[in-house]
Amino acid sequence: MKKSNIILCSVIFALTAAVIVLGVLHWRSLPKSNDGFTVKINGEEYNVGQDVLQSIGIIDFTAKKKNVETKYQGVPWLALAEKLDIKTDGAKSCVAKASDGYVSAVPIAKMNQPDNVYIAITEEDGPFLLVIKNDAFSQYWCKHLVEMSFQ
Numbered sequence: 001m002k003k004s005n006i007i008l009c010s011v012i013f014a015l016t017a018a019v020i021v022l023g024v025l026h027w028r029s030l031p032k033s034n035d036g037f038t039v040k041i042n043g044e045e046y047n048v049g050q051d052v053l054q055s056i057g058i059i060d061f062t063a064k065k066k067n068v069e070t071k072y073q074g075v076p077w078l079a080l081a082e083k084l085d086i087k088t089d090g091a092k093s094c095v096a097k098a099s100d101g102y103v104s105a106v107p108i109a110k111m112n113q114p115d116n117v118y119i120a121i122t123e124e125d126g127p128f129l130l131v132i133k134n135d136a137f138s139q140y141w142c143k144h145l146v147e148m149s150f151q
Contacts, residue, residue, distance in 0.1 A: 037147055039147075056083050061118055065141075072118065093105045095148070095151060096145060098145060104130070106132060110135070130142040
């Protein structure tokens with residue numbers, strides 16, 4: 001084998017190893033959604049787990065996911081906001097963050113519509129799923145929810 005081929009193979013191996021190591025380090029640094037999610041507003045932080053949602057009362061609801069009517073269980077966002085005494089006055093949007101880094105900015109008008117926004121408890125889409133019922137293409141939805149930040 002030529003010396004240039006050995007050098008090329010060594011460089012490829014080193015780069016592959018670096019990508020794997022950096023990927024594992026990044027994955028470990030991501031927040032995990034198993035323990036709940038955080039709501040941040042006006043410098044306050046609220047930790048929300050299944051216990052908080054269950055204290056409000058889990059209900060069945062339906063929403064269109066990619067134009068298909070789907071059944072979920074969860075809590076209306078407005079009921080959670082009332083339970084935690086969260087006031088969204090002055091906020092323009094809710095930025096929902098997923099455990100994989102995905103971010104969705106939901107306009108505050110959608111968040112404050114009655115019977116529109118839910119926090120669903122689901123196995124398929126992570127422990128917590130932000131569902132916006134009046135969103136025909138599910139573009140504002142957030143699977144594996146770990147943070148809601150009002151700005």
